[in-house]
C-alpha cells in the first residue's frame with residue numbers, strides 16, 4: 001500500500017501567538033514558516049513540517065496527514081476516493097504542491113502527499129535544540145463510535161496492520177492500534193463519541209526527555225496543562241506524557257515503544273478491564289482523558305457532526 005507513515009496534523013487554534021508560545025516557546029518545536037494566519041513547525045529529526053497551526057474562530061482539526069510512497073501512490077488513493085464516492089480534492093500547501101484531501105467514510109479529514117520540500121537537517125545541531133528535544137510526529141489517536149468498522153476499513157482499504165487491541169468480555173473491539181511505519185502505530189481508534197481527535201503524539205529521544213517536558217511545564221507554572229503522566233503505557237510499552245494545548249487539543253509526548261516490521265507479528269490482546277493496559281504501573285487515568293477530544297472539520301471547513309458510541313460505559317478502573 002502507498003501510505004508510508006503519519007506525516008502531519010493541521011490544527012485550528014483561536015490565538016496563534018498563544019499556541020506558538022506553547023509549541024515553540026515551551027516545547028521547542030521549530031517554526032519554519034509563517035504565512036497568512038498559519039505557522040508551520042517541525043521536530044528536530046524531521047526534514048518536512050509536521051504541525052500546521054492556523055488561527056481560526058474555533059479550535060478544531062483541519063487535516064490528518066499521511067506521507068505516501070510516490071505520485072503513483074497518491075493517484076491510487078485518488079482512485080479509491082473516486083470509486084467510493086468520497087469527498088476529495090487536490091490542493092497545494094507550503095512546500096507541498098500536491099496534497100490529496102479526502103473525507104473518509106467515517107468523517108475523518110485525511111490528507112495524503114508525496115512531494116515535500118526538504119528542510120535543512122538539524123538533528124545533530126544539538127546546541128539549537130530547545131525544550132525536551134521533540135524529534136518527530138509519531139501517531140494520531142481518533143475517537144470513533146464504530147471502532148470495529150474503522151479498524152477493518154483502515155486494514156483492508158489503506159493497508160494498516162494491527163499491533164494491539166482492547167476487547168471486552170463479549171469480544172467487542174474497544175480500541176485498536178494500527179501501523180504502517182514499523183512501530184506500534186501511526187493511527188489508533190478508541191471508543192467514544194466521534195469522529196473526533198483524541199490526541200496526536202510526538203516522539204522524544206528517551207524517557208528522561210519525558211520527565212524534562214514535565215519539569216518545563218511545572219517550571220513555567222503550567223501544570224494545569226499536564227493531564228496525565230508521566231508514565232509507562234501497558235499498550236505499546238511506551239513512556240508518555242499527555243498535555244492540553246491552550247485550545248484544549250491533546251498532545252502526547254511519547255517514546256520507547258517497539259519494532260513491528262515482521263509481517264506475521266501477532267497482535268497483542270488487552271482486556272478492557274485490565275488497568276495495566278493504560279498505565280503499566282497501575283496509576284488511574286483521569287475521566288477527562290476518556291471523554292474530551294477535538295472536533296474535526298470537513299473539506300469546506302465545517303464541523304463534522306459526531307455520534308455517540310454504541311458501546312456504553314467506561315472501564316471499571318476509571319476515576
Ligand SMILES: [Fe+2]
Pocket residue numbers: 139141199201252254
Ligand atoms: Fe498515543
